[in-house]
Every structure is written in structure tokens, then in C-alpha cells.
Amino acid sequence: MPSYKLYYFEVRGAAELARLIMKQAGQDFEDIRINGLTEWPTKKLEMPLNAVPVLEVDGKKFCQSMAIVRYLAREFDLMGSNNMEALVIEELLEIFTEITVKHLMKMYYEQDQDKKVEKMKEFKETGMPPYIKLMEKRLMENNDGKGFYVGDKVTVADLAIYNTMFNFKKWMGKEGQDPFEGSTLLNALYERVALLPNIAAWAKARPETDM
Template identity: 40%
Template sequence: MPNYKLIYFNGRGRAEVARYVFALAGAEYEDHRIEFSEWAALKPTMPAGALPVLEVDGARIAQSHAIARYVAREFNLAGDNNLEMAQCDQVLETLVDISNDAAPIGSEKDETKKAELKKSIFEEKVKAKLQYLDNFLAANGGEFFVGKKFTLADVGALFRLDRVIGDFGDDALKDFPKLAAHREKVSKEPKIAAWIEKRPKTNF
């Protein structure tokens, strides 16, 4: 078994999906968290000057999605064949689109304008993607996004749907019952639930 070291800030952020995969696989790794005060000195030493970075027996992998996919493949959580892998990617890329849609919210400081922005982004962009994911899940039986077992798509959705609720409110999934039930199911999977319980409580 290789030695894995996941380097990121002390938060969930771009490293959390990989952490979910490690948890689901029951695999050991070093969850190396750095403080923002350390970053200026460390940045020049990191690939592309960014985090997260995964070290595998010293070899470094950059980019959060590359890391998550690599770890999922390592532990047979990326789909059982090329078609299932592509279906996982289909879900994950839709989740990335939702993240990109929501990105402008963070830079708006005026609370009134922010509320209006949230409403317009949700209605005009995010809602259609959630409907697509709800339909995709339903077409596969509603229990898992891909195949008949947990994959990277399921834990990726848990992370992003938590963010959707954080960005757009507790009712964001009310019209998407399959997604809401799936999020609840994944969060209660014993290994995932144990990780959520023990992980550091952070602001992001």
C-alpha cells in the first residue's frame, strides 16, 4: 500500500471529496493541514503553486479533480468499466458547473444584491442542473448515481449539494426528492458519517 499524504488548508474546500473517498475506502492517509500564515512560504514549493496536493510515496499530484479521480481509481470507486467511469465524470462535471455558477455569490458584499443574485443564479442556472442530476439518479434506480454501489459520483454529489444548501438555503433541494434522499443516504453511510463526525470543525 502506498503512503498517501494529502496537503491542504485547514478546511473542507477542494480536498474534501478526496477525503470522502479515503473514508469510504477505509484507507489510511496523512491529512496534512496547513494554516494560511504558512502558505506564502510553501507556495513556491507546490506544483502550480496551488493546493490541494496529494503525495503518493513522494510523487506529487496537483489539481483537486485529478486527485479525487486518482484516489477513486486506486480504491475501485471510479466505476467498474469505461462507461461507468464516463458516467461518473458526467455527474462530476455537472457538479463543477454548479460550483462555477455559484462562484459570483462570494464576491458580492451588498446583502440585498447578494440575495437577488442568489435567486437569479438558482432560477436561471442551478435549478436546471439539479433537475438533470435528479433525473440521472432516478434513471439509475435512485440509490446510486452509477452502477449498484458507491462511487466518486456519490461522494462528489454529497459535497456539492451541501454547498448548494449553504449557498441557496435549506429549501434548495425541495423540488428534487431523489437528490435530497441521496444526500441523506450518503451522509449516513457509516464510514462517511464517522468521518463527518470526527473531522475538524472549520469555516469552509
């Protein structure tokens, strides 16, 4: 079994889905959290492309968060049972990447708090609904939405939904702008994933951070 080290900053951020995968799989790994002010100027010189997250596998470092996620999902049998399930999972992962690039970054880096909340409101009302509609459709296509996102066992899709919803609930929810509010199906899935023993244990054990 390979040895794993995961390098990232002292937050959940772009490394958390990889952490969730390994926690769900029961895989031991070194969760190396870098202080952005004191350690990063030196540490970044050790990283491919001078960026994190980075996954080290048996001493070899690899970058790009979604490449890491896909590798780990395949490694720990969380990428579905066939190519069609994998396609549905890939579709979802690309949806979350698109949301991050097209919407999340614009909201997160807005310096004016009033404008930030306004962008959150616009995203909740007009930006997010098309994505939620498709996610709900896919969920309903699998066991009428009563089980997992695809197939009959947990996959990285379920972990990605849980991770994304947790972040939005924590960040936008405090402004009254949780974009998943009112989605009964997705919130029920969120609760099912939150109750998975390994995920519940990690949620209690992980450091409390704003993002």
C-alpha cells in the same frame, strides 16, 4: 500500498471530495491543513504551481483537484464498474466543475451581501434547475432512483453529490436559498450517503469550518 499526504487549507473546500474518497475507502492519509496567513507564504513554494490541493503519493506531489479526485476514485474502485458507468460519473463531475466556474465563484466573491443573496436566489430559481433535472434523470435511470447514482455500489458520484449538497445547504441554506430544496430524489440520496458508516464517522470527526 502507497502512503498519502493531502495538503490544503484549514477548510473543506476543494480538498474535501478527495478526503471523502479516502475516508470511504478506509485509506489512511495525512490530512495536512495549512494556515493561510502564517504558513502558506512559505509552504506554497513547495507545491506544484504554488497552489493546493496537492496530493503526495509516496513522496511525489501532484496538483489539480479533479485530477486528484479521479486518481483516487480509480485507485479505490469508486469510478464505476464499466466505461458507461464511468461516463455518467465523469459527466456529473464536469457538471459540478461548471457550476463552480459559472455560478459559485460569482456568488462567493460578491462583497455586497444584498447582491450576494440576490445572486443566490437567481441561481436557485434559474441557474441550478437544469442541472438538477439532468441529475434526477440519471438517478432515475438507475434502479428508479432508489439506490446509488450509478451501478449497485457507492461511487465518487455519490460522494460528490453529498459533498456539493452539504456545502450548498450549509452556505446558501442559511440564506433560505438551498438550490436542492424540493428535490426529493437527490435529498434521499444525500441521506443515504450521509448514513454510510465511514462518511458518518468523518462528518462527526472533521473540523467544523464555514466552507
